[in-house]
Amino acid sequence: MAGGEPCPAALLAARAAALPGALGAATRRATLRGWQAVTMEHESTLPADAPGGLEGAHGLRGRRVLVVGASSGIGRAVAVAAAGAGARVVLSARRTDLLAEAADAAGAAGAAGAAGAAGATGTGAVAIPCDVSDEGACEALVAAAARAAGGIDAVVYAAGASPLVRLADATETVWIGVLRSNLLGAASVLRSALGHLREAVDPAVVLLSSHSVGDPWPGLGVYAASKAALDELARGLRAEEPWLRAVRVAVGPTLTGFADAWDSESASRAIEEWAAAGHLRHEVQQPEYVAAVVCDVLGDPARRSDLVVIGGSAKEAPPAG
Numbered sequence: 001m002a003g004g005e006p007c008p009a010a011l012l013a014a015r016a017a018a019l020p021g022a023l024g025a026a027t028r029r030a031t032l033r034g035w036q037a038v039t040m041e042h043e044s045t046l047p048a049d050a051p052g053g054l055e056g057a058h059g060l061r062g063r064r065v066l067v068v069g070a071s072s073g074i075g076r077a078v079a080v081a082a083a084g085a086g087a088r089v090v091l092s093a094r095r096t097d098l099l100a101e102a103a104d105a106a107g108a109a110g111a112a113g114a115a116g117a118a119g120a121t122g123t124g125a126v127a128i129p130c131d132v133s134d135e136g137a138c139e140a141l142v143a144a145a146a147r148a149a150g151g152i153d154a155v156v157y158a159a160g161a162s163p164l165v166r167l168a169d170a171t172e173t174v175w176i177g178v179l180r181s182n183l184l185g186a187a188s189v190l191r192s193a194l195g196h197l198r199e200a201v202d203p204a205v206v207l208l209s210s211h212s213v214g215d216p217w218p219g220l221g222v223y224a225a226s227k228a229a230l231d232e233l234a235r236g237l238r239a240e241e242p243w244l245r246a247v248r249v250a251v252g253p254t255l256t257g258f259a260d261a262w263d264s265e266s267a268s269r270a271i272e273e274w275a276a277a278g279h280l281r282h283e284v285q286q287p288e289y290v291a292a293v294v295c296d297v298l299g300d301p302a303r304r305s306d307l308v309v310i311g312g313s314a315k316e317a318p319p320a321g
């Protein structure tokens, strides 16, 4: 991308905002105050009396949260918001410089949150680098996170790769790369974390899914397939480990590093194709908004839905009424 050119995510946001019927800033402010207005919760499949549940919301104070994919975008925003709400946060990703900066931001948010809460002390945040495409590294990450935080109550899996590539051009190498970061990394992290989560009170797992599941956008077919498989991983966890709140949060376009690797010419072509196909019908979100929803889900054991859809276009949305 040439210097000074808008990044693909900004191009996408501008295109979506220019479409007839686009939601305006006033709507965004309103929905930030009450996120249920733009999200839909799928019917719960978790039994109400599942062990581990608590009566009423307890928030995130003192909870030990591992955020994977925390160096940028949604994962970073989740780590900062969770720390600000009093959680002990372990952040992980590959880019060590960004990860350290994100951990500093989370630590500062934790200290600021503690300063405003009577009797609370700063919780700090720890950065542990990991490439989730390495199974052994995922196992080591979980062990180190549990040591650093004194256990694990919740895992947020936000790591993801999203190359813009048409299926006609998607080689096995492309497929393997996407499946490793979007699916197999999640499987390895969660498998390793189950023993720790089993010891927790109200253990929870949030997996970042996508509107593209069931409705793949041209150029994102490999990505959508990986997210569909991730969804099944979450459903499988619900079936095999009913004590665990495994929640998919399905996200639409959000202003993050998601599209940073796309070249602007292909991105511009794809964005026009998506606009023509009606894919850009929802407002592009800020990562902080998605993070607020994720933290709400994590901190409230009464939220037993297995799917939360932000922006509301996933095919499996519950029937109205």
Ligand SMILES: NC(=O)c1ccc[n+]([C@@H]2O[C@H](COP(=O)([O-])OP(=O)(O)OC[C@H]3O[C@@H](n4cnc5c(N)ncnc54)[C@H](OP(=O)(O)O)[C@@H]3O)[C@@H](O)[C@H]2O)c1
Pocket: 068, 069, 070, 071, 072, 073, 074, 075, 092, 093, 094, 095, 096, 098, 130, 131, 132, 133, 157, 158, 159, 160, 161, 162, 181, 208, 209, 210, 211, 250, 251, 252, 253, 254, 255, 256, 257, 258, 259, 287
């Ligand atoms: N933004 C959107 O429009 C959108 C829409 C739907 C769903 N989502 C999902 O939301 C999640 C967060 O993405 P984002 O939008 O926040 O994009 P982002 O800013 O690119 O964040 C992706 C994160 O994943 C990490 N990651 C990628 N590959 C990794 C690997 N092999 N090992 C460890 N960490 C890895 C990245 O860190 P390093 O590069 O430092 O490793 C980064 O922290 C993803 O699962 C994405 O699919 C995003």
